[in-house]
Amino acid sequence: MNALKSEWLKLVSVRTTWALLVAMILIEGLTAGLVTGLSDVDDLRTRDVATLANGTKLAIVFMFTLGALLSTNEFRHGTANSTFVVTPKRERVIAAKLVVGLVVGIAGALLYIAVNAGLGLSILSSRGVDVDADTAVDTYLGVGIGLVLGCLFGVALGALLRNQILTVVTGMVLFLLAGTAALFIGNDVGQYFPGESLLALNGTPGADDVLLSQTEGGLVLGAYCVVLGALGMVLTRQREIS
């Protein structure tokens, strides 16, 4: 419980946290507004509601980074020393970081959905485009869970790699590049990559044949978080802090 409170304080006491959240919302609001407001109405009608979840790939970058900072700031700024002296049971620290990552991930996801749905859906309805409620719920659920898992992925990968830049770059490659390349060359393995699992989870339209189903995508991404998180805890226990 103490570790949890400490990790929460660490998160909210630096400006970067707020800057990342605000930036995510601004960019998200902008994309949602532009896509729904400026696209051709006929074009919008023929497209799926998931078009709405447009800024997702960008939003995941912000949430992932937020999670990654939670772990790697300790090593970037040397606070790992006092952290692990005060809490020698190091796995508790990582567990607390994962819980805090989950909470801020949920908060970020809710903000994202509020902005995207509030702005995008109202612009669509004002332009006379009907949106199927079931599809909308599925999409936002997928996108929301994707953002939460993205944040957790960042915490876990950060605990594993420790180096801040290495973690963020690795995350970008995994989410934005790796699987995409594999899919292009028709590799079945590609669909299990974090980036592709995320796309599946988001319900990316027209990709059913190359991607996993939405549920499968979520489970695969969740499994990554569990495995990386557990590995992060074990390694943090064993490794030296120097």
Added chain:
Amino acid sequence: MAEIAVQRLTKRYGETLAVDDLSFTVDAGRVTGFLGPNGSGKSTTLRALLGLIRPTSGTALVMGRPFHELEKPVEAVGAALDAHDVHPGRSGRGHLRTIAAAAGIPNSRVDEVLDMVELTPARDRRVKGYSMGMRQRLALGAALLGDPKILMLDEPANGLDPQGMRWLRDILVALAAEGRAVLISSHVLSEVEQTVDSVVVIGAGRLVMQGSLADLVKGDRRPILVRSPQADELRALLVQAGASVGPDGRPDAMIVHRSSLETVGTLAAEHGIAIFELTHERATLEDRFLELTGESGNVR
């Protein structure tokens, strides 16, 4: 039981023996200086004591136990390893609060400690704008949060101005007087000379000596300057006693090697020889420290 007991501690990093079969103890109620040149293994030893690194062999015990077996680590040990170990975007107060929260210490104690280290006026400013001295104060504050029985401070005087140095000395001496064990490392003896009661000197990861400041002086082999109106008589006696005596340039003075202040003084008294001046040629204890650690080399 010693508060800190390092027993045959060895830590190897690849080819480098950072700490080499090192043993020493630190007792409560005194300030112990942990001295050695750059790269001699001071920080490595402290990290081993704090459970941050694993010894290659040997043990590093705090209150008789490995650090991770302590019931309440914050109440046992307060540590400050590096004054730079702070997130620059956090305020001094915010930084201490994260540590206090982890240790289950109330925020009121944070403000108390900020007061003790005289950072209250700056407590809400971001650490980014703190001077080195302020960071040292903050690091000390963090170490004091749990009101610990043992303090381990790595180079706490680094970056302090003379007033800051005096302030640190007063606070450390007071903490030791309350019955705490205080261990402070330094690579310059003069920095802590007036603060410490005893010293542990290491060089190249190995123990050079452990004892009181007086012990450090006792083995002193620095050349001695003697001035006497009966210089020739005294010179003969000293040579007879095994010392080697060289000229100083002045007819009534000489430089004595392989002897001690005590030996020269006693010898003169026994033969009724008057002494005008009797002192180490180089006046500071620092030279003695350099002499002790000099052979062990620095950067490895």
